[in-house]
Amino acid sequence: MRASRFFISTLKEAPSDAEIVSHQLMMRAGMIKRLGSGIYTYMPMGLKVIRKVEAIVREEMNNAAAIELLMPLVQPAELWQETGRWDKMGPELMRVKDRHGREFAIQPTSEEVITDVVRSEIKSYKQLPLNFYHIQTKFRDERRPRFGLMRGREFTMKDAYSFDRDLAGMQQSYKVMFDAYTRIFTRFGLKFRAVAADNGAIGGTGSHEFHVIASTGEDALVYCPDSDFAANMEAAEAVATGERPAASAALVKTSTPKAQKCEDVAALLKIDLKQTLKTLALTVEKDGGGKEYFMLLLRGDHELNEIKVGKVAGLANHRFSTEAEILEVYGCVPGYLGPIGTKAPVTVVADRTVALMADFVTGANEADYHYTGANWGRDVAEPAIVADLRNVVEGDPSPDGKGVLAIERGIEVGHVFQLGTAYSEAMKATFLDENGKAAPLQMGCYGIGVTRILGAAIEQNFDDKGIIWPASLAPFELVLCPMGYDRSELVKEATDKLYAEAQAAGVDVIVDDRGLRPGAMFADWELIGVPHRVVIGERGLKEGNLEYQGRRDTEATAVPVADTINFVKAKVQR
The missing domain is CATH 3.90.960.10 (YbaK/aminoacyl-tRNA synthetase-associated domain)
Structure with missing residues (x-):
């Protein structure tokens, strides 16, 4: 990709309504543009990141034997009424009517729709287990949308739904998805923690949240440094130890x-x-x-x-x-x-x-x-x-008896639920077991906030210059910054050669051929957060070197021209 043929629109200052770092930097880097309250256009630079998130998610879901489909954004009210969520969801559920006065929901999630699909398709235990997923737009009518993609009204989510014949099968499917999520967030290159959680409005019997660790996170994560215990604040058990002292004072x-x-x-x-x-x-x-x-x-x-x-x-x-x-x-x-x-x-x-x-x-x-x-x-x-009525505090005993609790902040980006039969019983989704008897399907559901990953990643990875993307999520892995590309045949030739080599090596590379001055050019790519940069200049070429600098590096490194592509490939480490 050449910058002159791509759309780059950076800002020196963030709009006044951009409240947190990720919102400010995404607006400044030209990744999103506000259309309305909590509604954004994903600009080309931001969409490239979203597609990389989706690619990792899709690959790991497929590897975990989940099957992709695509469910509609607009869903009939009747399905939501079957489960009682038409009323329970409250004003966050966006409701619309068609020209005939029939009511529909703009989906915030798809438990009802997938259960309707499965109850009409699955008849026998021989067809189980199954796990369907899709990556689709969602809408939740937040009371106060804020923080850009972190708490918007329209967003993209990957949601998956497993169906099993019994509790043991459902728990095994849950473990498969938990492990897949662990691989997904590891591949994102983010520091994260999986914690036990409350099921909330989704319902069911057990769940875990996946949080990206960030000091600006809305959620308090409770964990024991000396054991595997981890939970969000809502679900963390507060243990009381010791004996009640004898009374020693008068009333x-x-x-x-x-x-x-x-x-x-x-x-x-x-x-x-x-x-x-x-x-x-x-x-x-x-x-x-x-x-x-x-x-x-x-x-x-x-x-x-x-x-x-x-x-x-x-x-x-x-x-x-x-x-x-x-x-x-x-x-x-x-x-x-x-x-x-x-x-x-x-x-x-x-x-x-x-x-x-x-x-x-x-x-x-x-x-x-x-x-x-x-x-x-x-x-x-x-x-x-x-x-147990209270929030835990740092230093409380760990519920597993293996130490004391610590607390850190996190941003929820994924949630896995053991639903059990909450939806299948309400919607009469059954199958015939080996004895020919009807039994309700055991369900699990699994969500990842695809667009929220962008905000969470930035909240964890930024400095005073801009975003610092992990290589797996960056819009481009490598930017080539030629000094005088339009004026020096030597620079142009070296740049084009390195560009071709990077492409051949599978590196996602962009050449900044816009003719900007070095300071402006570097500032743009530091703001955008491309993790690897190579500068090509006449002086360095005459000395036989190019300049490499990683986004987190404080100084550039001179690299022999002939070794540059191998040096970059080693740095990218894909």
């Missing part, structure tokens, strides 16, 4: 004026924040009418994990109590709530750590007052429920 009702937060109470009483209780009031609407009230108790320095709360018995459909409900049940305003002396019956749900506390400080259910020296059993009944 005292203590004045705490205007101290509604645990931090304020601890400062006022000059105690460790870890001695305070954080109280959250929840309400559950009963199916037959009426309400049930729950009190969640956390240690003052811990944060609530709402995903975990939803898994506590009776709290699947909880909401936070209104101020009117709090006044009715506790008799005071929020900020002074506690388990001692509520006005109405309340189910106390204590975090595991709280259940081991003694001599703690808790609200007195009276404005401007807290109890100090409170103890379970002596001053208040033992909690009705003890559960």
Whole structure:
């Protein structure tokens, strides 16, 4: 490829609406152009990267015996209504009507469609296992699209769906896909981590997320440096160890004026924040009418994990109590709530750590007052429920008992799910087993955010000059920068020869024949992030050398002309 025949459109400054590094650099490098909120045109330079991501994904999926098809972007509402997701998905599901008033979804994912395909095609256990995948545009109507391709509304995703006869088969298919994903992200050349995750809106029984490690990542990843344990913050189990100490302080009702937060109470009483209780009031609407009230108790320095709360018995459909409900049940305003002396019956749900506390400080259910020296059993009944309610923190014991936990930031770019029969039962997707009996198909699903990979890769690999692409993802592996290509026959001849050799060697190479000054030329390619650069100049040629510089190198290296192509091939290492 010659730069004069390609479309290169770089900017010195990022648009004002570009919020994070990857968004800024992709706009500046001319890889994407904003069309609307969360909707982008993939420009030629960016599309080349996307195609390289897709090629790696497709090759590894094919190697894992997955079969490619292509499902439609527009899907009938009836399929989504069969599984109940037409209502459950909420406003993120883009809904449209045709001229006849029939409703359709603009797909955010394709579980319903692939299940419909399989239920009409698969009749016997002899046809299993199967794994179908496609690479297709998706649309999710994000409330607040931001961060360029990281959280856009329209994006490209690879989603795959496995079908097996039993749980063991599904788990084996899941392992095959997990291993394939590990190979895919390794080939991308990115530092990544696979972590246990919550299934969320997809449903099912187990899942793992694949995260690209980046300090700017939205997600907190929890892992144990001394073992294989890894999970996202939502799914990481918080372990409480040791025995509850014996009570050693008297219960005292203590004045705490205007101290509604645990931090304020601890400062006022000059105690460790870890001695305070954080109280959250929840309400559950009963199916037959009426309400049930729950009190969640956390240690003052811990944060609530709402995903975990939803898994506590009776709290699947909880909401936070209104101020009117709090006044009715506790008799005071929020900020002074506690388990001692509520006005109405309340189910106390204590975090595991709280259940081991003694001599703690808790609200007195009276404005401007807290109890100090409170103890379970002596001053208040033992909690009705003890559960894991909190986010883990660094230094917590690892759930596998092999060390303590550490936390780093990551960007989710892939997710694999064990769906089980959640969709096949809802959509009556069955097969006949060896005994001629109908059984529901066991399913798994597996997604990779193809376009999101670009943003994640950049968030992990950049400097003050621009993007630093891994060679496997770069729009071009090698750029040739001739000095005076249009003025020096010596430079032109050497450049054309090296260009031909690079092409013959299978190197993805571009020649910058635009006639730019060296500073502008180099700045463009450093911004774009091409990993390898060779400069061809008359002075060097007369000395028998060309200049090679890797994108991360601080200085150029002189390479004999005759050795250049082999030198470059060794650097590219494809």
